[in-house]
Amino acid sequence: MRRASSRKLPDTMNIVFAVIERRIREGVTAYLSGQVAELPPIAVEQPKESSFGEFALPVAFSLARQLRKAPRAIAAEIAAGLPPIAGVASIEIAGGGFLNLRLDRGAYAEGLLRGEDVPSVIVPGKVIVEHTNINPNKAAHIGHLRNAVLGDTFVRMLRACGRKVEVQNYIDNTGVQVADVVVGFHQLERKTPDDVRALIAAGRFDYYCWDLYAATSLYYKSHSEAKQLQRDALHDIESGAGVVAELGHLIADAIVECHLTTMLRLGITYDVLPRESEILHLQFWATAFELLKERGAIYLETEGKNAGCYVMAGSHFRENAGDEDSKVIVRSNGTVTYVGKDIAYQMWKFGILGKDFHYKPLRTYDDGHVAWVATSEPYDGVSPQFGHGTEVYNVIDSRQSYLQDVVVAGLRALGFPDQAEKSVHFGYEMVALTPRTCVELEIPVSEEDKQKPYVLVSGRLGLGVKADDLIDKLTEKARYEVDSRHAEKSAADRAAVARDIAVGALRYFLLKFTRNTVIAFDLQEALSFEGETGPYVQYAAVRARNIFRKFAERGLTLPDFATVLDAAAMGRQLADENCWQLLVAASKAFKAIESALASGEPAAVAKYAFTLAQSFNVFYHDYQVLTEADPEKRAFLLWMTDYFRKQLESTLGILGIPAPEYM
RNA sequence: GCGCCCGUAGCUCAGCUGGAUAGAGCAUCUGACUUCGAAUCAGAGGGUCGGCAGUUCGAAUCUGUCCGGGCGCACCA
Numbered sequence: 001m002r003r004a005s006s007r008k009l010p011d012t013m014n015i016v017f018a019v020i021e022r023r024i025r026e027g028v029t030a031y032l033s034g035q036v037a038e039l040p041p042i043a044v045e046q047p048k049e050s051s052f053g054e055f056a057l058p059v060a061f062s063l064a065r066q067l068r069k070a071p072r073a074i075a076a077e078i079a080a081g082l083p084p085i086a087g088v089a090s091i092e093i094a095g096g097g098f099l100n101l102r103l104d105r106g107a108y109a110e111g112l113l114r115g116e117d118v119p120s121v122i123v124p125g126k127v128i129v130e131h132t133n134i135n136p137n138k139a140a141h142i143g144h145l146r147n148a149v150l151g152d153t154f155v156r157m158l159r160a161c162g163r164k165v166e167v168q169n170y171i172d173n174t175g176v177q178v179a180d181v182v183v184g185f186h187q188l189e190r191k192t193p194d195d196v197r198a199l200i201a202a203g204r205f206d207y208y209c210w211d212l213y214a215a216t217s218l219y220y221k222s223h224s225e226a227k228q229l230q231r232d233a234l235h236d237i238e239s240g241a242g243v244v245a246e247l248g249h250l251i252a253d254a255i256v257e258c259h260l261t262t263m264l265r266l267g268i269t270y271d272v273l274p275r276e277s278e279i280l281h282l283q284f285w286a287t288a289f290e291l292l293k294e295r296g297a298i299y300l301e302t303e304g305k306n307a308g309c310y311v312m313a314g315s316h317f318r319e320n321a322g323d324e325d326s327k328v329i330v331r332s333n334g335t336v337t338y339v340g341k342d343i344a345y346q347m348w349k350f351g352i353l354g355k356d357f358h359y360k361p362l363r364t365y366d367d368g369h370v371a372w373v374a375t376s377e378p379y380d381g382v383s384p385q386f387g388h389g390t391e392v393y394n395v396i397d398s399r400q401s402y403l404q405d406v407v408v409a410g411l412r413a414l415g416f417p418d419q420a421e422k423s424v425h426f427g428y429e430m431v432a433l434t435p436r437t438c439v440e441l442e443i444p445v446s447e448e449d450k451q452k453p454y455v456l457v458s459g460r461l462g463l464g465v466k467a468d469d470l471i472d473k474l475t476e477k478a479r480y481e482v483d484s485r486h487a488e489k490s491a492a493d494r495a496a497v498a499r500d501i502a503v504g505a506l507r508y509f510l511l512k513f514t515r516n517t518v519i520a521f522d523l524q525e526a527l528s529f530e531g532e533t534g535p536y537v538q539y540a541a542v543r544a545r546n547i548f549r550k551f552a553e554r555g556l557t558l559p560d561f562a563t564v565l566d567a568a569a570m571g572r573q574l575a576d577e578n579c580w581q582l583l584v585a586a587s588k589a590f591k592a593i594e595s596a597l598a599s600g601e602p603a604a605v606a607k608y609a610f611t612l613a614q615s616f617n618v619f620y621h622d623y624q625v626l627t628e629a630d631p632e633k634r635a636f637l638l639w640m641t642d643y644f645r646k647q648l649e650s651t652l653g654i655l656g657i658p659a660p661e662y663m
Numbered sequence: 664g665c666g667c668c669c670g671u672a673g674c675u676c677a678g679c680u681g682g683a684u685a686g687a688g689c690a691u692c693u694g695a696c697u698u699c700g701a702a703u704c705a706g707a708g709g710g711u712c713g714g715c716a717g718u719u720c721g722a723a724u725c726u727g728u729c730c731g732g733g734c735g736c737a738c739c740a
Contacts, residue, residue: 041680048683058682064720071720095683096720135740176739309738318666318736325665331738338740399734401667429668430734452732453675481702501702512688513676516668518733525675525689529702532676532688539702547699595679607677610687621704641699663702 014647015590016111020087024055024101027085032059032078038066050581052094053102060097071097087111105580106571112587112643113561113570122162125390128349129155129426132169132263132270133396135177136255138213139206140262140467141459142521143397143431149510149656150428151395152268153602156654157593166386170345171275171373173252175338179233181209182247184216187229193246200250206258207466209251214462238280238335249277260363260371262467266503267656270371272386278357278374279344285336287355288344297413298329308332317409327406339403343410350411350419351388359383391422398427398516426600428515432456433465434522441465441523454520465521474502477527478535486662493661500660501535507657508534511606532610534657540613540620541652541659544645547625551638554626561642564635573636578622583640585615586647593654602655609651616644 025042033039040062047056060075067074075097082091089104131151134144151167158165172178185191189212191199199205220226236244256273263269279285289310292298298310304324309332314325329340347353357374360383364370372383396404404425411420432454438445443463449455457463478501482494489497509526513519529535551558565573574580592608625641628634649659 043680043682045679045682052683056683061682061720098683172740306738311738325736328738333738335738337738342740398668400740402735403740432733454733456733485702517676518669520675522675528689530689531702533702535702536688543699543703550699599679601679603677604679607687614687617703620700624699626699 014112014115014587016108017584017587018591018594020085020103020108021055021591024057024085024088028057028059028078028082031082032063035081036063036066040066047098047100050584051577052098053090053092053100054584055088055101057099057101058097060099064097075099103584104571105574106567106569108587109570109574109583110565110567112583113565113639126164126166126388127158128166128168128387128389128392129158129395130168130170130349130393131155131395131426132259132268133172134259135175136171136173136252136259137177137181138210138255138459140259142465142467142470143459144259145266145467145470145506146428146431146510146519147395147397148263148268149266149507150515150602151393151426152266152656153507153511153605153654154393154395154426154600156656157597157602157605160590160593160650160654161597166389167269167271168349168386169270169273171252171256171273172338173256174234174237174248174276174280176230176234177213178248178252179230179237180216180220181213181251182233182237182244183226183229184209184212184219185247185251186233186244187226188212188216188219193243193250196247196250200254205254206262207468209255210462210466214460217460217462240277240281257363262471264365265468265471265499266507267658269365269369271384272359273362273371273373274345274348274357274386275374276341278376279341281376282355282357284344284348284353284355285341287353288340288347289330289336291414292329292343292410295414297410301326312406312410312413316413317405339406339410342403342407346392346407346411346423347414347416347419348387349389349392350416350422352416352419356387359386391424392419393424393426395426395428398429401425401427424600426515429518430456431519431521434520437465437521437523454518465523470526471502471506473523474505474527475499478502478505478529481529482663489662497660497662500658501529501538501663504534504538504652504657505529506534507655508537508606508609511602511655512610514601514603534655535663537609537613537648537652538657538660539663540616541645541648542661542663543620544616544641544648545659546662547638547641548645550626558638559631559635561635561639564632565639569632569636573633579619579640582615582619583643586612586644589647589651592651605651605654609648609655612644612648612651616648619644 021044025044028042029039040059042059043057045056045058047053060071060078063074064071072093075093079091079093079099087104087107088101090102092100094100129151132144132148134140155165155167185196199208233244236242237248239245298312301307301309301311306326306328309328310330311326311328314327318325327339328337330336344353348355358376358378359372360375360379361370362373394404408420408423411423435445435450435452435455438455443457445455475498479494479498482498486494505526512532574583589608589612593605596602596604619640623637625634625637628637652659
């Protein structure tokens with residue numbers, strides 16, 4: 001259910017282009033529905049060449065068969081009969097039968113300047129986006145960053161389009177990965193909880209665990225009997241009592257803090273952290289288990305390799321499934337698998353489990369926003385309501401698509417088809433390393449691997465690129481560049497700018513690839529600040545600001561754009577084709593975000609940001625703003641600069657990339 | 664064996680529900696800083712869109728098939 005209301009979009013995101021596009025679609029639909037029997041879908045496209053106008057409709061081609069006429073003739077009839085559309089100046093027929101539409105330039109620019117208060121659509125309900133979800137047993141690496149940056153950017157896109165969003169970061173604090181590090185501390189290093197507390201206080205605890213986890217994995221390899229230690233530890237952690245459980249909590253909680261701090265460096269924050277320990281203690285699984293049995297979603301297997309287990313039949317989540325495809329949900333020893341817990345968790349997200357966590361504040365960010373964490377005991381205070389989402393996006397690596405299918409099948413088998421429909425696995429491919437980057441980082445690679453475009457590395461063995469190391473490296477490189485350009489600025493100032501640039505470079509690098517592209521991470525490429533990179537876009541925003549800074553330094557005052565630049569003046573200035581094309585390109589930010597949201601590709605926003613920056617750089621090169629003698633033209637160029645600046649800054653904001661003061 | 668994904672310029676990648684002459688960045692070569700102006704801009708070269716067949720006014724895009732590569736298919740997560 002959608003309701004229309006009049007509201008302004010966040011920031012300066014201008015939606016005039018999208019509004020006119022909609023108006024064209026509706027106008028053509030209304031006209032044609034009175035003309036033809038079967039109305040084809042009306043596509044409004046961008047012409048191949050910008051000189052063709054701003055909109056192209058290939059509708060005549062779709063009608064050719066039905067009307068048994070040449071597309072060009074149909075296009076001519078539509079062009080002649082179509083009633084005027086507000087904002088559209090002309091219609092032309094081109095190519096084999098395209099309808100090309102041109103905007104009324106003066107009116108369009110005036111609309112951009114005044115920020116037309118157009119009716120926008122608010123979608124009720126809450127979108128839940130789950131991302132990050134790093135096992136709390138070691139430092140975050142580059143693969144985790146892809147997850148978090150993708151998720152965080154998607155959240156920003158949703159919010160820019162007026163959606164209410166809740167960001168969840170699920171913490172598997174009772175799983176085998178935590179158990180492994182517990183075994184490392186407890187059995188290999190013989191450390192007490194107090195020893196571990198001291199290590200946590202000493203700092204870089206996530207790095208310590210990174211190495212210890214690798215050492216423990218190696219130990220398992222050479223001591224087959226040690227696997228029993230892992231099973232025992234896992235059991236003790238799940239039961240929640242004793243030294244082992246204490247160690248588990250200490251480790252997981254400390255590592256979560258490390259992860260939150262790492263992510264904050266990239267501007268990534270969370271609303272709530274549900275934890276597996278609470279899912280266990282609050283009996284979420286027990287509730288889901290009863291329901292799954294009751295509704296026949298799972299059954300007790302009596303024969304074959306899965307005898308004694310509760311399984312979900314493969315036919316629920318896979319076509320042409322045989323008995324061997326069924327998925328174990330409860331093991332023969334009575335313990336529940338991860339997927340089982342995930343079904344319970346997914347139900348909770350939709351508010352259909354009938355249970356809830358308790359919460360307490362975990363961290364307060366600088367802007368006052370609080371990240372809450374799930375607890376078993378009631379918190380002494382008021383907490384927000386979490387869960388009860390109407391749509392759920394799980395940002396999880398594509399390799400887990402099979403398990404995500406099982407979770408969704410679980411909802412469907414439980415009789416929640418709507419929620420199953422609204423459960424989206426927001427999958428993405430892994431981050432691998434280029435062979436030369438492996439060599440640079442002293443990661444061993446075989447001769448065979450050296451011939452491949454990328455190499456998969458194992459976090460289990462302690463190989464890979466740690467997130468904080470990478471951010472440090474980028475900051476260092478940026479600092480070097482800033483120092484060489486702005487020696488006059490204070491050191492603290494330069495450090496802040498370097499941090500912004502590092503964030504821009506990293507976030508853009510992770511976002512420029514579409515989700516199902518494997519990223520072959522190359523250190524040299526990631527450290528580049530030229531070409532299609534975050535710093536390129538940041539630099540364009542900085543250049544736009546520089547013009548206003550210089551303007552103020554010369555003691556000049558800005559004209560009131562609204563009075564100086566009426567539709568007629570805009571029309572005169574925009575007769576300049578080059579200028580007009582640049583303005584149109586700049587005004588498509590909202591459309592870019594909208595379509596990126598529809599296709600689920602944050603990369604499309606990154607791409608748009610880059611082309612927007614390119615457009616501004618062309619503008620910057622082609623027009624002298626400050627030295628322009630003609631007052632109207634100067635006002636116009638200043639307004640263009642200001643418009644570009646706002647569009648650049650808000651698009652960077654969607655990407656989570658800061659705009660530095662100078663570069 | 665079954666399932667999912669990928670194959671586009673020397674390299675790394677875009678290409679929206681089929682649309683007009685297939686685009687970027689990097690690399691290579693040439694040119695542009697007295698200016699709001701070089702983390703930048705202008706230009707050049709570089710393509711049988713893995714192969715074949717089909718669908719139609721039209722295919723990088725949809726279908727089939729083959730070749731090549733990746734990832735899944737645990738009582739791990």
